[in-house]
Amino acid sequence: MASTTYRVCTLPGDGIGPEIIAEGKKVLAALGEKYDVEFVCEDHLIGGAAIDATEAAGGPVSALPPETLEAAKASEAVLLAAVGGPKWTDTRMGAVRPEQGLLAIRKELGLYLNLRPVRMFDALIDASTLKREVLTGVDLIIVRELTGGLYFGGHERTMGVEGAGVGGTRGEYARDILEYSEYEVDRVVRWAFDAARRRRGVVHSVDKANVLDTSRMWREVAHNIAAEYPDVRLEDMYVDNAAMQLIANPAQFDVLVTENTFGDILSDEASMLTGSLGMLASASLGDGTALYEPSHGSAPDIAGQGIANPIAQILSVELMLRYSFGMDDAADELAAAVTRVLDEGWRTGDIADESTPAEKVLGTAAMGDKIV
Numbered sequence: 001m002a003s004t005t006y007r008v009c010t011l012p013g014d015g016i017g018p019e020i021i022a023e024g025k026k027v028l029a030a031l032g033e034k035y036d037v038e039f040v041c042e043d044h045l046i047g048g049a050a051i052d053a054t055e056a057a058g059g060p061v062s063a064l065p066p067e068t069l070e071a072a073k074a075s076e077a078v079l080l081a082a083v084g085g086p087k088w089t090d091t092r093m094g095a096v097r098p099e100q101g102l103l104a105i106r107k108e109l110g111l112y113l114n115l116r117p118v119r120m121f122d123a124l125i126d127a128s129t130l131k132r133e134v135l136t137g138v139d140l141i142i143v144r145e146l147t148g149g150l151y152f153g154g155h156e157r158t159m160g161v162e163g164a165g166v167g168g169t170r171g172e173y174a175r176d177i178l179e180y181s182e183y184e185v186d187r188v189v190r191w192a193f194d195a196a197r198r199r200r201g202v203v204h205s206v207d208k209a210n211v212l213d214t215s216r217m218w219r220e221v222a223h224n225i226a227a228e229y230p231d232v233r234l235e236d237m238y239v240d241n242a243a244m245q246l247i248a249n250p251a252q253f254d255v256l257v258t259e260n261t262f263g264d265i266l267s268d269e270a271s272m273l274t275g276s277l278g279m280l281a282s283a284s285l286g287d288g289t290a291l292y293e294p295s296h297g298s299a300p301d302i303a304g305q306g307i308a309n310p311i312a313q314i315l316s317v318e319l320m321l322r323y324s325f326g327m328d329d330a331a332d333e334l335a336a337a338v339t340r341v342l343d344e345g346w347r348t349g350d351i352a353d354e355s356t357p358a359e360k361v362l363g364t365a366a367m368g369d370k371i372v
């Protein structure tokens with residue numbers, strides 16, 4: 001009997017989802033054995049798979065059935081693969097779409113923080129569009145506020161009226177409100193400081209404090225928190241400069257924390273520093289159960305062929321170990337295993353190139369086995 005048991009709600013979803021999540025579970029089981037922890041994984045339906053099943057059962061059609069949500073809430077963590085595909089592209093009014101399952105579970109779990117690590121695997125450095133010198137040593141995380149700001153402020157679109165912008169009466173008028181409470185900022189920035197303390201001790205707080213009041217408040221909150229963390233260095237950076245610095249000198253960053261819209265853009269920018277979609281994981285955290293997933297979609301073009309890259313899914317397991325279970329040693333060991341497999345030249349098709357010998361190109365399950 002393992003000394004600790006954790007319940008993990010696993011959501012295979014659609015397309016390559018079932019193939020890659022199997023590899024995530026394989027890795028979790030191997031680490032559980034080694035670290036004397038039992039991970040009890042239970043599969044549930046989400047996305048297109050849930051739509052099909054609820055339709056077949058004749059009940060209300062749903063991309064996130066109530067059983068799935070209950071199971072997620074009752075678990076210590078959720079491991080998701082991906083949802084969606086050409087089968088469920090019904091755009092008629094009221095049609096249920098797979099992506100609704102994703103949005104709903106994020107909302108129901110109250111996931112207010114999104115985390116995306118960007119780490120250079122030296123073995124893949126030449127696949128990047130940037131120079132080797134720029135990429136050497138890149139290992140950063142982007143912490144993005146996820147449920148506030150511009151995307152969740154008021155939205156309005158009307159016919160223009162006098163006083164509504166320049167020339168407001170000549171056509172339509174629209175506005176979106178950017179708002180934050182101190183509380184929303186504090187919980188995200190504080191999380192970034194805690195993470196930095198366990199990493200290299202640097203937080204870059206990214207804002208537009210030269211223009212925006214929300215950013216001025218953000219900056220004050222960050223400085224107040226910094227006073228409680230003498231071991232962490234805080235750097236303020238304007239978002240436009242951050243966009244440049246991520247390309248010019250990405251190795252300077254350890255933890256980059258920012259508001260929702262800036263984070264959306266910067267995290268996509270940063271994720272491309274190190275290349276392939278098949279390598280990128282993310283975590284969404286709240287006060288309760290957190291959710292871990294690859295950054296890519298369900299890759300319907302290669303589904304069912306056993307050739308998908310499981311590494312993004314496996315690296316999402318690394319995040320789970322670190323941020324839900326505090327198992328940093330196991331997480332480090334997993335990251336080292338991925339590094340070693342890549343250093344030995346093993347590839348899946350998406351990260352192979354002309355120089356990769358055919359016998360070094362592995363399928364999904366074989367890559368999972370190698371990492372184990």
Ligand code: NAI
Nearest residue numbers: 082083084085277278296297298299300301302308309350
């Ligand atoms: P995608 O990420 O599924 O695929 C883009 C390209 O990357 C494809 O050529 C695919 O084969 C390749 N790819 C992605 N992951 C891979 C992996 N692990 N190994 C090897 N190759 C991989 O994005 P796309 O094609 O835009 O969307 C496909 C479906 O996925 C759509 O229904 C979309 O709505 C959904 N989607 C779901 C997401 C999620 O569940 N979080 C995120 C993005 C898209």
Ligand code: MG
Nearest residue numbers: 264265267268
């Ligand atoms: Mg985005």
